[in-house]
Structure formats: C-alpha cells, structure tokens
Amino acid sequence: MGDDLLDDFIRANSERGLGVYGIHLHREGRAPIERRVRSDDRVNVYSVAKTFTSVALGLAEAEGRLTLDDRLLDHLPELRMAAADGVEEITLRQLVTMTSGTSHQWFADERIDAADLLHEIVAAPPAAASAPRFAYTDSGPYAIGRVIARATGADLRSYLIPRLFAPLDLHNPAWHTCPRGFPFAGSDLFLRTHELARFAQLLLQEGQWDGRQILPATYVRRMVTERVDTSAITESERLTYGYGLGVWIDRSGTYRMDGRYGQYAIVCPRLRATVTVTAHSEREFDLLDVIHELVLDRLA
Template structure:
C-alpha cells in the first residue's frame, strides 16, 4: 500500500526537485502511511501556525473568553489613544480572515524593531475599510496571539498545551517568540510531519481526538464556511477561511512557506501532510493533488 500510494509522488520529487522531507497520509478505515525523504525532525511550519492560532481563538470563544465578532480594541482599551482612524471597527473575525484593512506588512522572518509590535500594528493607517480587502500578512495573527494572552492570562503556546498539544501527544513544541516573549502566532511553530498530521486529522474529525471533543465542532465548520474572496486565486485556491486556505471541490489546507502543507479532504475522509523545503511550492502542491489524493478513491 505504501509503495503504491507514493510511487508517482516519489518520482516527481526526484525529477522535479520538489524538496519534500516527508509525506503522511491518513484515511479513515486504513492505517496511516508515511514516506520519508530525510530524517524526521521538527521543522518550522511557517504559516501553518496561523491555523493553530485560529483554533486557539475558537476554543477561547467556546470558553466564553471572547467572541469572533468582538471588536479587537474592546479587549485593549488602552490602545484606543494610538489606534489609526477606523481601527476601532476591526473585529477578531477580520484578523482571522486577514481583512482588517490595515496597511501593516510583517512576517516572523523580519526583525522586530518596534518596542511593541502590537502597538505598531494598531497605529498603522488603514488602507481599506475592515472586511473589504484581503491582504496576506502576519501581524493580524500575531495580534490574535496577544488577544489570547489578554483574555486567558496565558500566552498562546501555554494556552494550547493542555487543550491541543497535550491531547494530541505533541510534547513540548517550540514556538519562537517576539522580544516581549509572546509567540509569533503567525509562524515559527516547530513540529514533525506526523505531528502536524495529527492536527490535520483532528480537523477532519470535527475537533474530536480519541473520543474527546478538543475543538468545538461548530468552529471547525466555520473555519471553511466563514470565507472571504481573494482578488487572485489559482488552481488550488478558492478563498480564505478562518486560518485556512479554501480549495475548489471542498478540500482545504494549512499552508506554510517552503512547502509545509496539510490538506484536509472531507469527501475522501483523508488528510495529506507534507513538510519540505523548496523555494517554489506550487509544483509540490500540484503533485499532492494530482498524484496522491486521486489514489485515495
């Protein structure tokens, strides 16, 4: 089963230099299978971390600590004095869907020079009305990580340890932090291929892990139904949800730079997880869709 499933993908990796480190397939009713191209080490998941942050927001909402439609500044009233005009209308949902309208552009691979990155984000002038413009950036998810710390008293990683990382058996994951000690939230979470595959399986199972409801099922549903359109898509991208990329045909994915992928396919009751390092991950994503998913029936 393993050789048959991965034969074409392994050939494509060799011929096209896809850069795969490992690929893991889970399908309900079958044992999980994995193929390694190099040692199984924890790697930076880059923007896949955004999905973990979104799930933290969903759990916090179920605990009554916040609401997805809360205005962000209602939880940070001390920042109203420095907030850009219009930022008072930015909601948690806008941050989850990257539609805050902020002109602030930042990702975790960039040095943080501001005394407080959150203050810099809130003060940045808006370039669009909140909810009207999708713009891919990391600052909104960093702000969500700060929100989790504000409403729970625990930083994002500490909050998820007993709620997600622990139940999934993800022991002591590293998550790089800003100069103030808050996890970057949008990136720099480190896991193995198979460890990320457990999280993908958790979403496939509507938030249930080994009989326990870890993530509220309604929030897992809303991750794909609360969608926003993008000006430019591609063959495998049809919008953005709450921390996930939406694909044509009902699949959706977590997607990090350099080829970190976790595709959830509800119709096939399957997930495909890849860790990699490639400067252009478009062929890698295409190979998963063309050479792996169709073999699952």
C-alpha cells in the same frame, strides 16, 4: 490501494526536485502511510501556524472568553489613544480572515524594531477608505495571539498546551516569540510531519480525538464555511478558492493549511483523508499540484 501510491509521489519529488522532507497519508479506517526523504526533525511550518492560532480563537470563544465579533480594542483598551482612525472597528473575525484593511504588513522573518509590535500594528492606518479586501500578513494573527493572552491570562502557546498540544501528544513544541515573549502566532511553530498530520486528522474528525471532543465541532465546520474572497491575489489560480478561519479553501472539496516552502496539510472530508507534507521547496505550487495529482486524485 497499496503503499506504492506514496512511492510514486516520492519518485516524482526526486525527478522534479520538489524538496520534500516527508509525506504522511491518513485514511479513515486504515493504517497511516508515511514516506521519508530525510529524518523527521521538527521544522518551521511557517504559516500553518495561523491555523493553530485560529483554533485557539475558537477554543477561547467556546470558553466564553471572547467572540469573533469582538473588536480588537475591546480587549486592549489601553491602546485606543495610540490607534489610527478606523482601527477601533477592526474585529477578531477580520483579523483571522485577514480582511481588517490594515496597512500594516509584517511577517515573522522580519526584524522587529518597535518597542511593542502590537502598538505599531494598531497605529497603522487603514490601507484605503474602500471596503477591506483580503491582504495576507502575519500582523492579524499576531494581534489575535495578544488578545488570547489578555482574555485567558496565558500566552498562545501556553494556552494551547493543555487544550491541544498535550492531547495530540505534541510534546513541548517550540514557537518563536517576539522580543516581549509572545508567540509570533502567524509563523515559526516547529513540528514533525507526523505531528502536523495528527492536527490535520483532528480537523478531519471535527475536533474529536481518542473519544474526546477537544475542539468545538461547530468551530471546525465554520473554519471552512466562513470564507472570504481572495481574488485580489492574482499570483496563482490556486489561491482563488477563498480563505476561511485560518485555512485556505482548496479544490475538489478540500481545504488546507499552507506554509512557506511547501508545508501542507490538506484535509479532504469527502474522501475521509488527510495528506501532510513538510519540505523546503522553491516550487511550492508545483508541489501542491503533485500532491493532488499523485495522491488525492488517485484516492478519488
């Protein structure tokens, strides 16, 4: 298959006004292909950062520092007195899958007025007495970042630098922080298209990079198999395939990292391929459809 595959995608981007910055295609055993619409600057990958936070959780678990079934307050016992009823039962698994049932809704573009955002998160009562449902928020990933800092002695970004960023040659990436200096965890990580593509390739390879196992293969597999129901979100049929440990389950045996304005890194184990896009798109789901129609479907 020739390089014109991505030329068709770039043509569609122009004709439909999809706002793409660049697209990178990795196919196992072949040279990568990339097309640019603008310079490959580092951009905010928004909620794609949630996948990096999930991977940090898996690394810390493999090091014996925590487990996904640990309760949040087991690592932060000083917050028990401030915690709302029910918060003491919230686990790290529920936080990473966004099924904790918290009523706290916060995203990284919102101003933080609390002296400590984490105190505000644990003080929020459960949204309802019924079984927790999937509810999308940056609150859970941020809390996970704080647990990783407590369990490892390093903030989320510092923890990942030697374990993930350095091996992938993602040199000194910026990650915005809260007023207390902790990375937002759920958003505001800045990467180039080809840098994010390396991370997608790492997941395709179940954590192997240049002959080294830098992520636990078992955790990478669990990211997809330990999925939760997302049918409570009716905004789009594209969100009904489920959510795993920091990744969206996509159609046709694929899964994806997904950030606001069209930041996508799609992993397709069946085709041994990944497709990575950075953009500023006001038509995010249209863009996702075009990635499938003009790239992934043609690979199949």
